[in-house]
Amino acid sequence: MIKTKANKTRTGGSEKVSFQAPRGMKDILPTEWPLWEKVFKIGKEVAEFYGFSRIETPILENTDLFIRGVGEATDIVEKEMYSLRTKGGDHFSLRPELTAPVVRSYIQNGMGRLPQPVRLYYMSPVFRHENPQAGRYRELHQFGLEVLGGESDPVYDAQVIIAAYRFFEELKLKNVIVQINSIGCRVCRPNYVRRLTDYYKNKKICKDCERRLKTNPLRLLDCKNEICQPLKAGAPSILNSLCVNCKAHFKGVLEYLDEVAIPYTLNPLLVRGLDYYSRTVFEVFPEGGDLAIAAGGRYDYLFEMLGGRPTPAVGMAAGIERAIEVGLAAGGLTVPKPRPRIFLVHVGDITKRKALVLIEDFRKSGIGVAESLGKDSLSAQLERAAKMEAPLALIFGQKEAFEDNIIIRDMTTGVQEAVPITMVVEEVKKRLKSA
Ligand SMILES: [Zn+2]
Ligand SMILES: [Zn+2]
Structure with missing residues (x-):
């Protein structure tokens, strides 16, 4: 049995465990x-x-x-x-x-x-x-x-x-x-260490420094203890040695x-x-x-x-x-803005399948596509697109899928246009370039 130090709280018979990152260590989160x-x-x-x-x-x-x-x-x-x-x-x-x-x-x-x-x-x-x-x-x-x-x-x-x-x-x-x-x-350095040791020998120094005086006298110079601080000013300078x-x-x-x-x-x-x-x-x-x-x-x-x-x-x-x-x-260092990605909105199950294929086409041409294929509500998807400041949304409805079309919506102006699905990658490229 391995002993653990997770926090345990008893709540009505079942034991709840909550883990924390080790003290002094932290996650680097996606936002960071x-x-x-x-x-x-x-x-x-x-x-x-x-x-x-x-x-x-x-x-x-x-x-x-x-x-x-x-x-x-x-x-x-x-x-x-x-x-x-x-x-x-x-x-x-x-x-x-x-x-x-x-x-x-x-x-x-x-x-x-x-x-x-x-x-x-x-x-x-x-x-x-x-x-x-x-x-x-x-x-x-x-x-x-x-x-x-x-x-x-x-x-x-x-x-x-x-x-x-x-x-x-x-x-x-x-x-x-x-x-x-x-x-x-x-x-x-040995000459300097001798001079330094002579200087500190009969002075009142902290416990750590008493030990350092024997093992590593140079380190008396960076002691932060307040007993030792004032002594530094009078210590011999290494530059003279x-x-x-x-x-x-x-x-x-x-x-x-x-x-x-x-x-x-x-x-x-x-x-x-x-x-x-x-x-x-x-x-x-x-x-x-x-x-x-x-x-x-x-x-x-x-x-x-x-x-x-x-x-x-x-x-x-x-x-x-x-x-x-x-x-x-x-204030000079700033968090970089993520690269803009277009947003693919789908409606219904058939379009979801076709959307997966379309995403692969965009990947090949290096255009980032965001989606929420797990969510079906049109308004929820458009909301996400707006929130992440996508310049363009592609709307893939049942009717469009049936006609092998897709709608390109300019998210700033709201202007929409249906284009053949075979042309959509090229069309998006054109629009992103002129934006
Ligand atoms: Zn030297
Ligand atoms: Zn000290």
Whole structure:
């Protein structure tokens, strides 16, 4: 017997069960899909313009992939993964992000043999067991870009940021701003971490940070706890600790962004919660918002952590739910109108059969036909046609069917004309074109 958590209420002996979507997860309803498709299309166009090809990885991956690839001492792995054990004893997790899976796929499929860098994009659901709150879901969708392989050239960092920025621009988000920082490399970061640890050592910090000070000190800089907030201002800046190479790399990224006038601000407190980042890290914010709509960075060490050869890479992921919310609130993003379809009205059983055949003829010529073949009342059908703003209605009555005719009714003017059924597709085409 499997235990369930559906709500049960007893009503007069019979048990009624009502199911809800899991907390923090939601349906994308038919009324919402046109907007989602529009956003997906914009993402696809931007990604493909900049030379990215789509990839999709399994929703489940080996839990170890995320422990190694995201880092044990991160909120994602510590608290937010949906993990399960299969009957065969394997430990799997619903992916909380796609960078580690994409790198896994690159290594597994030998993409290192392709011309470098390999540019991949995705538009995929990820799962995080966070506390649900405004703009945050436990199942969310990410639009992501990854540039894998090649050199650790700052131009790739800039290109990822430019593409992310263009994505939001196409969604009509206004005054989007990029916050950017460099967190150095294996050479210079240890010095900075030492300085940071020294700074925090004898200060009063929250419980989480006491632990982070040992496991992942950089993360003290993005602690939201009010005990820790005021301490950030006095913390040493990582920008003063960068080695010559990291400094040059960061300068390169900023210069490329200046070149195409992408607005950014330096934020030396920005470190990102994930272990695998090196050098460039960035977050993208909507106007007046303090929740990031995209985030990313360089991750030159991730390949080695996942058993691959050292391979430089940089990428970003944008939250689609949040981008849609911000876009709608800003007023620039609108729900697209459905493509107009003609409406086929039928009267009686014989016409219903002939109507089915006629619908197939329209399908072949790419004209969308709406109908309500299950309903027989003429007025109910015409009402539907008007409601869905069909430009034309075809009225198929008993008499017309007998004469192999059909009536074309212009729904705006109300003008009707009977045409031979063999001509109707052509006639409709003509009228839709001139409308
Ligand atoms: Zn460095
Ligand atoms: Zn703290």
